[in-house]
Amino acid sequence: MTDFTGAYPVQHSRKNHGEAWRRMRHFVAVASAFVIIGVILWIDIATGIWQELAVVSGLAGGLVSFLLTVTVLDRILQRQTERRWAPLNRIALSDFLHTLADDESEITPGPPAARTLPAVQSAVGTSELAEEMRRLRQTVVDERDRLARVLSSWAGFLASSGDYEAILTHTADIAWSLDRVRDATLRVDAAGASHDEVQHALDDLSDRIEQCNRSFAAVIPELRARLVADSPR
Template identity: 50%
Template sequence: MTRIREEDRQRILKIASFVGGALMIVVIVWIDVATGIWQNLVILSGLAAGFVSFFLTTLVLRSLVARATAKRWAPVNRIAIVEFLHAIADDDRSEIAHGVIVPRRLPEAVAGQASPELAAELHALRETVATERRALSEALSRWAEFLTTTGDNEDVLQHVARIAFQLDRVRDAALELEARPSDAAERALGAEIADCNEHFALLVAELQARLEADNALELGRRQRAGAGAA
Protein backbone atom coordinates (compact mmCIF):
# COMPACT_ATOMS: atom_id res chain seq x y z
CA MET A 1 0.00 0.00 0.00
CA THR A 2 2.86 2.39 0.77
CA ARG A 3 4.38 1.87 -2.64
CA ILE A 4 0.98 2.32 -4.32
CA ARG A 5 0.40 5.59 -2.51
CA GLU A 6 3.91 6.79 -3.40
CA GLU A 7 3.39 5.90 -7.06
CA ASP A 8 0.05 7.74 -7.03
CA ARG A 9 1.70 10.83 -5.56
CA GLN A 10 4.47 10.74 -8.14
CA ARG A 11 1.97 10.25 -10.95
CA ILE A 12 -0.18 13.15 -9.73
CA LEU A 13 2.92 15.35 -9.40
CA LYS A 14 4.05 14.52 -12.94
CA ILE A 15 0.59 15.20 -14.36
CA ALA A 16 0.29 18.46 -12.45
CA SER A 17 3.75 19.56 -13.63
CA PHE A 18 2.94 18.71 -17.23
CA VAL A 19 -0.42 20.48 -17.14
CA GLY A 20 1.06 23.52 -15.41
CA GLY A 21 3.94 23.72 -17.91
CA ALA A 22 1.60 23.30 -20.85
CA LEU A 23 -0.68 26.08 -19.55
CA MET A 24 2.33 28.37 -19.14
CA ILE A 25 3.38 27.72 -22.72
CA VAL A 26 -0.17 28.45 -23.91
CA VAL A 27 -0.13 31.73 -21.98
CA ILE A 28 3.27 32.67 -23.41
CA VAL A 29 2.12 31.94 -26.97
CA TRP A 30 -1.15 33.82 -26.45
CA ILE A 31 0.70 36.87 -25.10
CA ASP A 32 3.05 36.73 -28.09
CA VAL A 33 0.16 36.56 -30.56
CA ALA A 34 -2.17 39.04 -28.87
CA THR A 35 0.35 41.64 -27.70
CA GLY A 36 3.84 42.86 -28.46
CA ILE A 37 5.12 42.50 -24.91
CA TRP A 38 7.99 40.15 -25.79
CA GLN A 39 9.34 42.63 -28.32
CA ASN A 40 9.30 45.40 -25.72
CA LEU A 41 10.60 43.38 -22.75
CA VAL A 42 13.69 41.56 -23.97
CA ILE A 43 14.67 40.15 -20.58
CA LEU A 44 11.23 38.65 -19.97
CA SER A 45 11.17 37.19 -23.45
CA GLY A 46 14.50 35.48 -22.76
CA LEU A 47 13.16 34.08 -19.49
CA ALA A 48 10.04 32.83 -21.26
CA ALA A 49 12.12 31.12 -23.93
CA GLY A 50 14.29 29.54 -21.26
CA PHE A 51 11.21 28.25 -19.45
CA VAL A 52 9.86 26.65 -22.62
CA SER A 53 13.21 24.97 -23.28
CA PHE A 54 13.41 23.75 -19.68
CA PHE A 55 9.86 22.37 -19.80
CA LEU A 56 10.40 20.53 -23.07
CA THR A 57 13.71 19.09 -21.86
CA THR A 58 12.74 17.98 -18.36
CA LEU A 59 9.11 16.93 -18.72
CA VAL A 60 8.90 15.76 -22.32
CA LEU A 61 12.27 14.81 -23.80
CA ARG A 62 13.66 13.27 -20.61
CA SER A 63 10.49 11.25 -20.10
CA LEU A 64 10.59 9.93 -23.65
CA VAL A 65 14.27 9.00 -23.38
CA ALA A 66 13.76 7.30 -19.99
CA ARG A 67 10.82 5.29 -21.34
CA ALA A 68 12.77 4.19 -24.42
CA THR A 69 15.78 3.23 -22.27
CA ALA A 70 13.62 1.22 -19.86
CA LYS A 71 11.97 -0.61 -22.75
CA ARG A 72 15.30 -1.41 -24.42
CA TRP A 73 16.85 -2.80 -21.23
CA ALA A 74 13.71 -4.48 -19.87
CA PRO A 75 15.05 -8.08 -20.30
CA VAL A 76 18.24 -7.29 -18.36
CA ASN A 77 16.23 -5.37 -15.77
CA ARG A 78 14.13 -8.49 -15.30
CA ILE A 79 17.27 -10.55 -14.65
CA ALA A 80 18.31 -8.08 -11.95
CA ILE A 81 14.91 -8.30 -10.25
CA VAL A 82 15.01 -12.11 -10.34
CA GLU A 83 18.48 -12.07 -8.78
CA PHE A 84 17.22 -9.89 -5.93
CA LEU A 85 14.36 -12.34 -5.47
CA HIS A 86 16.81 -15.24 -5.25
CA ALA A 87 18.69 -13.30 -2.57
CA ILE A 88 15.62 -12.87 -0.34
CA ALA A 89 13.36 -15.83 -1.25
CA ASP A 90 13.16 -19.10 0.64
CA ASP A 91 14.85 -21.52 -1.77
CA ASP A 92 13.13 -24.57 -0.28
CA ARG A 93 9.58 -23.25 -0.62
CA SER A 94 9.83 -20.90 -3.61
CA GLU A 95 9.47 -21.55 -7.34
CA ILE A 96 10.31 -18.16 -8.82
CA ALA A 97 9.87 -19.30 -12.43
CA HIS A 98 6.27 -20.31 -11.60
CA GLY A 99 5.47 -17.20 -9.60
CA VAL A 100 5.61 -18.93 -6.19
CA ILE A 101 7.82 -16.73 -4.01
CA VAL A 102 8.06 -17.15 -0.25
CA PRO A 103 10.24 -14.59 1.55
CA ARG A 104 12.91 -15.74 3.93
CA ARG A 105 12.31 -15.11 7.60
CA LEU A 106 14.67 -14.69 10.49
CA PRO A 107 13.76 -17.00 13.40
CA GLU A 108 11.63 -15.08 15.88
CA ALA A 109 11.76 -17.56 18.76
CA VAL A 110 14.73 -17.02 21.04
CA ALA A 111 15.55 -19.04 24.13
CA GLY A 112 14.88 -17.41 27.47
CA GLN A 113 17.52 -15.37 29.24
CA ALA A 114 18.23 -18.17 31.71
CA SER A 115 18.46 -20.85 29.03
CA PRO A 116 21.92 -22.28 28.32
CA GLU A 117 20.93 -22.36 24.64
CA LEU A 118 20.59 -18.57 24.41
CA ALA A 119 24.21 -17.90 23.43
CA ALA A 120 24.12 -20.59 20.72
CA GLU A 121 20.83 -19.26 19.31
CA LEU A 122 22.10 -15.70 19.23
CA HIS A 123 25.30 -16.81 17.51
CA ALA A 124 23.28 -18.72 14.90
CA LEU A 125 21.05 -15.67 14.42
CA ARG A 126 24.06 -13.42 13.81
CA GLU A 127 25.47 -15.94 11.32
CA THR A 128 22.14 -15.95 9.47
CA VAL A 129 22.03 -12.16 9.48
CA ALA A 130 25.57 -11.97 8.09
CA THR A 131 24.70 -14.44 5.32
CA GLU A 132 21.53 -12.56 4.34
CA ARG A 133 23.28 -9.21 4.36
CA ARG A 134 26.14 -10.54 2.26
CA ALA A 135 23.73 -11.86 -0.37
CA LEU A 136 21.89 -8.54 -0.54
CA SER A 137 25.11 -6.51 -0.67
CA GLU A 138 26.48 -8.62 -3.50
CA ALA A 139 23.31 -8.26 -5.55
CA LEU A 140 23.11 -4.54 -4.81
CA SER A 141 26.74 -3.85 -5.73
CA ARG A 142 26.35 -5.85 -8.95
CA TRP A 143 23.15 -4.20 -10.18
CA ALA A 144 22.85 -0.79 -8.49
CA GLU A 145 24.53 1.26 -11.22
CA PHE A 146 22.60 -0.50 -13.99
CA LEU A 147 19.22 -0.18 -12.27
CA THR A 148 19.65 3.52 -11.52
CA THR A 149 20.20 4.32 -15.21
CA THR A 150 17.74 2.02 -16.99
CA GLY A 151 14.36 2.48 -15.38
CA ASP A 152 12.28 3.51 -12.39
CA ASN A 153 14.09 1.31 -9.88
CA GLU A 154 14.93 3.79 -7.15
CA ASP A 155 12.28 2.40 -4.77
CA VAL A 156 13.64 -1.14 -5.13
CA LEU A 157 17.22 -0.07 -4.42
CA GLN A 158 16.20 1.99 -1.40
CA HIS A 159 14.11 -0.90 -0.08
CA VAL A 160 17.06 -3.28 -0.41
CA ALA A 161 19.27 -0.78 1.40
CA ARG A 162 16.68 -0.47 4.20
CA ILE A 163 16.67 -4.25 4.64
CA ALA A 164 20.48 -4.28 4.92
CA PHE A 165 20.25 -1.54 7.55
CA GLN A 166 17.55 -3.47 9.42
CA LEU A 167 19.72 -6.59 9.41
CA ASP A 168 22.43 -4.53 11.10
CA ARG A 169 19.91 -3.50 13.75
CA VAL A 170 19.03 -7.16 14.36
CA ARG A 171 22.70 -8.02 14.77
CA ASP A 172 23.23 -5.14 17.22
CA ALA A 173 20.14 -6.14 19.23
CA ALA A 174 21.39 -9.73 19.41
CA LEU A 175 24.77 -8.55 20.69
CA GLU A 176 23.05 -6.34 23.26
CA LEU A 177 20.92 -9.23 24.51
CA GLU A 178 23.95 -11.50 24.79
CA ALA A 179 26.05 -8.90 26.60
CA ARG A 180 23.34 -7.56 28.93
CA PRO A 181 20.37 -9.98 29.13
CA SER A 182 17.13 -8.32 30.16
CA ASP A 183 13.44 -8.36 29.32
CA ALA A 184 13.81 -5.03 27.49
CA ALA A 185 16.70 -6.34 25.36
CA GLU A 186 14.71 -9.48 24.56
CA ARG A 187 11.68 -7.43 23.46
CA ALA A 188 13.90 -5.11 21.42
CA LEU A 189 15.43 -8.04 19.56
CA GLY A 190 11.99 -9.51 18.85
CA ALA A 191 10.78 -6.17 17.49
CA GLU A 192 13.83 -5.78 15.22
CA ILE A 193 13.40 -9.32 13.87
CA ALA A 194 9.70 -8.71 13.19
CA ASP A 195 10.49 -5.46 11.34
CA CYS A 196 13.16 -7.21 9.28
CA ASN A 197 10.78 -10.03 8.29
CA GLU A 198 8.17 -7.45 7.32
CA HIS A 199 10.70 -5.68 5.09
CA PHE A 200 11.54 -8.99 3.42
CA ALA A 201 7.85 -9.68 2.73
CA LEU A 202 7.22 -6.17 1.37
CA LEU A 203 10.21 -6.31 -0.98
CA VAL A 204 9.17 -9.75 -2.27
CA ALA A 205 5.66 -8.45 -2.95
CA GLU A 206 7.05 -5.39 -4.73
CA LEU A 207 9.43 -7.37 -6.93
CA GLN A 208 6.78 -9.98 -7.66
CA ALA A 209 4.36 -7.24 -8.75
CA ARG A 210 7.00 -5.88 -11.12
CA LEU A 211 7.58 -9.32 -12.62
CA GLU A 212 3.84 -9.83 -13.11
CA ALA A 213 3.56 -6.43 -14.80
CA ASP A 214 6.49 -7.29 -17.09
CA ASN A 215 4.89 -10.63 -17.92
CA ALA A 216 1.61 -8.91 -18.80
CA LEU A 217 3.40 -6.42 -21.08
CA GLU A 218 5.38 -9.19 -22.76
CA LEU A 219 2.22 -11.23 -23.31
CA GLY A 220 0.51 -8.19 -24.82
CA ARG A 221 3.42 -7.60 -27.20
CA ARG A 222 3.38 -11.23 -28.33
CA GLN A 223 -0.35 -11.13 -28.91
CA ARG A 224 -0.06 -7.96 -30.96
CA ALA A 225 2.83 -9.43 -32.93
CA GLY A 226 0.82 -12.60 -33.59
CA ALA A 227 -2.21 -10.59 -34.68
CA GLY A 228 -0.04 -8.51 -37.00
CA ALA A 229 1.53 -11.61 -38.55
CA ALA A 230 -1.90 -13.13 -39.13
Protein backbone atom coordinates (compact mmCIF):
# COMPACT_ATOMS: atom_id res chain seq x y z
CA MET A 1 0.00 0.00 0.00
CA THR A 2 1.28 3.43 -0.86
CA ASP A 3 2.52 5.56 2.02
CA PHE A 4 0.67 8.86 1.60
CA THR A 5 2.24 10.57 4.61
CA GLY A 6 5.80 9.26 4.88
CA ALA A 7 8.99 11.22 4.36
CA TYR A 8 9.77 12.22 0.80
CA PRO A 9 12.42 14.26 -1.00
CA VAL A 10 11.64 17.93 -1.37
CA GLN A 11 10.46 18.84 -4.87
CA HIS A 12 10.99 22.42 -5.95
CA SER A 13 8.38 24.16 -8.07
CA ARG A 14 6.90 27.55 -8.64
CA LYS A 15 4.27 26.74 -6.04
CA ASN A 16 6.97 25.97 -3.44
CA HIS A 17 8.56 29.33 -4.19
CA GLY A 18 5.15 30.99 -3.93
CA GLU A 19 4.59 29.49 -0.50
CA ALA A 20 8.06 30.59 0.65
CA TRP A 21 7.39 34.09 -0.68
CA ARG A 22 4.07 34.20 1.19
CA ARG A 23 5.78 33.25 4.45
CA MET A 24 8.51 35.82 3.88
CA ARG A 25 5.90 38.54 3.32
CA HIS A 26 4.16 37.50 6.54
CA PHE A 27 7.46 37.66 8.44
CA VAL A 28 8.24 41.10 7.02
CA ALA A 29 4.74 42.31 7.92
CA VAL A 30 5.10 41.08 11.51
CA ALA A 31 8.56 42.59 11.86
CA SER A 32 7.36 45.91 10.45
CA ALA A 33 4.39 45.94 12.81
CA PHE A 34 6.60 45.45 15.84
CA VAL A 35 8.95 48.17 14.62
CA ILE A 36 6.02 50.60 14.34
CA ILE A 37 4.74 49.61 17.78
CA GLY A 38 8.24 50.07 19.20
CA VAL A 39 8.51 53.54 17.69
CA ILE A 40 5.12 54.56 19.11
CA LEU A 41 6.07 53.32 22.58
CA TRP A 42 9.47 55.02 22.41
CA ILE A 43 7.86 58.34 21.47
CA ASP A 44 5.46 57.98 24.39
CA ILE A 45 8.24 57.21 26.88
CA ALA A 46 10.81 59.68 25.59
CA THR A 47 8.67 62.72 24.75
CA GLY A 48 5.19 62.41 26.21
CA ILE A 49 3.82 63.88 22.98
CA TRP A 50 0.72 61.69 23.09
CA GLN A 51 -0.47 63.48 26.24
CA GLU A 52 -0.52 66.75 24.30
CA LEU A 53 -2.18 65.44 21.14
CA ALA A 54 -5.26 63.54 22.28
CA VAL A 55 -6.66 62.81 18.83
CA VAL A 56 -3.33 61.62 17.45
CA SER A 57 -2.70 59.52 20.55
CA GLY A 58 -6.09 57.84 20.08
CA LEU A 59 -5.23 57.05 16.47
CA ALA A 60 -1.85 55.70 17.54
CA GLY A 61 -3.50 53.50 20.16
CA GLY A 62 -5.94 52.18 17.59
CA LEU A 63 -3.07 51.44 15.21
CA VAL A 64 -1.24 49.48 17.91
CA SER A 65 -4.38 47.45 18.66
CA PHE A 66 -4.95 46.77 14.98
CA LEU A 67 -1.36 45.67 14.35
CA LEU A 68 -1.34 43.37 17.38
CA THR A 69 -4.64 41.81 16.29
CA VAL A 70 -3.54 41.23 12.70
CA THR A 71 -0.01 40.00 13.36
CA VAL A 72 -0.33 38.17 16.67
CA LEU A 73 -3.87 37.49 17.87
CA ASP A 74 -5.25 36.29 14.53
CA ARG A 75 -2.29 33.95 14.10
CA ILE A 76 -2.74 32.49 17.60
CA LEU A 77 -6.46 31.93 17.01
CA GLN A 78 -5.75 30.34 13.63
CA ARG A 79 -3.29 27.86 15.14
CA GLN A 80 -5.73 26.99 17.92
CA THR A 81 -8.42 26.35 15.30
CA GLU A 82 -6.05 24.16 13.29
CA ARG A 83 -5.16 22.10 16.39
CA ARG A 84 -8.83 21.71 17.36
CA TRP A 85 -9.84 20.48 13.91
CA ALA A 86 -6.60 18.64 13.11
CA PRO A 87 -8.16 15.12 12.86
CA LEU A 88 -10.80 16.27 10.37
CA ASN A 89 -8.25 18.38 8.50
CA ARG A 90 -6.12 15.27 7.98
CA ILE A 91 -9.12 13.36 6.65
CA ALA A 92 -9.89 16.20 4.25
CA LEU A 93 -6.29 16.43 3.01
CA SER A 94 -6.14 12.64 2.60
CA ASP A 95 -9.32 12.79 0.55
CA PHE A 96 -7.73 15.46 -1.68
CA LEU A 97 -4.59 13.35 -2.02
CA HIS A 98 -6.44 10.16 -2.93
CA THR A 99 -8.47 12.10 -5.50
CA LEU A 100 -5.41 13.63 -7.15
CA ALA A 101 -3.18 10.53 -6.99
CA ASP A 102 -3.07 7.90 -9.69
CA ASP A 103 -5.29 4.86 -9.13
CA GLU A 104 -2.25 2.56 -9.13
CA SER A 105 -0.87 4.41 -6.12
CA GLU A 106 -3.53 2.79 -3.96
CA ILE A 107 -2.01 -0.68 -4.43
CA THR A 108 1.69 -0.04 -5.08
CA PRO A 109 4.44 0.81 -2.56
CA GLY A 110 6.24 4.13 -2.51
CA PRO A 111 5.14 7.74 -2.85
CA PRO A 112 1.85 8.36 -4.67
CA ALA A 113 2.08 9.29 -8.32
CA ALA A 114 -0.01 12.12 -9.67
CA ARG A 115 -2.86 11.53 -12.07
CA THR A 116 -2.06 12.35 -15.68
CA LEU A 117 -3.93 12.98 -18.90
CA PRO A 118 -2.77 10.87 -21.84
CA ALA A 119 -0.80 12.48 -24.64
CA VAL A 120 -2.41 12.63 -28.08
CA GLN A 121 -1.35 9.66 -30.18
CA SER A 122 -3.35 10.03 -33.40
CA ALA A 123 -1.80 11.91 -36.30
CA VAL A 124 -3.44 14.63 -38.34
CA GLY A 125 -5.72 13.26 -41.05
CA THR A 126 -6.26 9.84 -39.44
CA SER A 127 -9.71 8.45 -38.78
CA GLU A 128 -8.78 7.72 -35.16
CA LEU A 129 -8.27 11.38 -34.25
CA ALA A 130 -11.95 12.25 -33.72
CA GLU A 131 -12.49 9.17 -31.53
CA GLU A 132 -9.39 9.99 -29.46
CA MET A 133 -10.67 13.52 -28.91
CA ARG A 134 -13.99 12.12 -27.71
CA ARG A 135 -12.25 9.74 -25.27
CA LEU A 136 -9.99 12.51 -24.01
CA ARG A 137 -12.97 14.81 -23.40
CA GLN A 138 -14.69 12.07 -21.43
CA THR A 139 -11.55 11.55 -19.35
CA VAL A 140 -11.35 15.29 -18.66
CA VAL A 141 -15.01 15.41 -17.65
CA ASP A 142 -14.50 12.47 -15.27
CA GLU A 143 -11.43 14.08 -13.69
CA ARG A 144 -13.27 17.40 -13.40
CA ASP A 145 -16.15 15.68 -11.62
CA ARG A 146 -13.75 14.02 -9.16
CA LEU A 147 -12.21 17.37 -8.30
CA ALA A 148 -15.59 19.07 -8.02
CA ARG A 149 -16.79 16.44 -5.55
CA VAL A 150 -13.83 16.73 -3.22
CA LEU A 151 -13.82 20.53 -3.40
CA SER A 152 -17.54 20.76 -2.68
CA SER A 153 -17.14 18.36 0.25
CA TRP A 154 -14.19 19.98 1.99
CA ALA A 155 -13.43 23.48 0.63
CA GLY A 156 -15.73 25.32 3.04
CA PHE A 157 -14.46 23.38 6.04
CA LEU A 158 -10.76 23.76 5.23
CA ALA A 159 -11.17 27.46 4.48
CA SER A 160 -12.56 28.03 7.99
CA SER A 161 -10.39 25.62 9.97
CA GLY A 162 -6.86 26.66 9.07
CA ASP A 163 -4.43 28.15 6.57
CA TYR A 164 -5.27 25.97 3.58
CA GLU A 165 -5.80 28.72 1.01
CA ALA A 166 -2.82 27.71 -1.13
CA ILE A 167 -3.88 24.06 -1.37
CA LEU A 168 -7.45 24.98 -2.24
CA THR A 169 -6.31 27.49 -4.85
CA HIS A 170 -3.88 25.08 -6.49
CA THR A 171 -6.52 22.34 -6.61
CA ALA A 172 -8.99 24.75 -8.20
CA ASP A 173 -6.27 25.66 -10.73
CA ILE A 174 -6.21 22.02 -11.83
CA ALA A 175 -9.94 22.16 -12.54
CA TRP A 176 -9.36 25.27 -14.64
CA SER A 177 -6.53 23.49 -16.52
CA LEU A 178 -8.88 20.59 -17.24
CA ASP A 179 -11.42 23.01 -18.67
CA ARG A 180 -8.75 24.42 -20.98
CA VAL A 181 -7.88 20.91 -22.20
CA ARG A 182 -11.54 20.20 -22.91
CA ASP A 183 -11.87 23.44 -24.87
CA ALA A 184 -8.72 22.59 -26.83
CA THR A 185 -10.17 19.21 -27.91
CA LEU A 186 -13.22 21.02 -29.24
CA ARG A 187 -10.98 23.32 -31.27
CA VAL A 188 -9.29 20.27 -32.80
CA ASP A 189 -12.69 18.96 -33.88
CA ALA A 190 -13.65 22.37 -35.27
CA ALA A 191 -10.39 22.86 -37.19
CA GLY A 192 -11.90 21.32 -40.31
CA ALA A 193 -9.96 19.68 -43.11
CA SER A 194 -7.01 22.07 -43.13
CA HIS A 195 -3.87 20.14 -42.14
CA ASP A 196 -2.13 23.24 -40.75
CA GLU A 197 -5.12 24.31 -38.67
CA VAL A 198 -5.56 20.83 -37.18
CA GLN A 199 -1.85 20.58 -36.42
CA HIS A 200 -1.88 23.98 -34.73
CA ALA A 201 -4.88 22.94 -32.64
CA LEU A 202 -3.13 19.67 -31.70
CA ASP A 203 0.04 21.51 -30.66
CA ASP A 204 -2.03 23.79 -28.44
CA LEU A 205 -3.82 20.77 -26.98
CA SER A 206 -0.52 19.05 -26.21
CA ASP A 207 0.77 22.16 -24.42
CA ARG A 208 -2.37 22.32 -22.29
CA ILE A 209 -2.19 18.64 -21.43
CA GLU A 210 1.43 19.09 -20.27
CA GLN A 211 0.46 22.11 -18.19
CA CYS A 212 -2.41 20.20 -16.60
CA ASN A 213 -0.16 17.23 -15.78
CA ARG A 214 2.40 19.57 -14.21
CA SER A 215 -0.35 21.02 -12.03
CA PHE A 216 -1.35 17.53 -10.90
CA ALA A 217 2.28 16.66 -10.12
CA ALA A 218 2.97 19.88 -8.21
CA VAL A 219 0.07 19.64 -5.75
CA ILE A 220 0.87 16.05 -4.60
CA PRO A 221 4.04 16.93 -2.62
CA GLU A 222 2.28 20.02 -1.28
CA LEU A 223 -0.53 17.87 0.15
CA ARG A 224 1.88 15.29 1.56
CA ALA A 225 3.98 17.98 3.21
CA ARG A 226 0.91 19.43 4.90
CA LEU A 227 -0.23 15.98 6.03
CA VAL A 228 3.18 15.39 7.61
CA ALA A 229 3.11 18.83 9.26
CA ASP A 230 -0.40 18.27 10.63
CA SER A 231 0.27 14.75 11.91
CA PRO A 232 0.31 14.32 15.71
CA ARG A 233 3.78 14.42 17.20
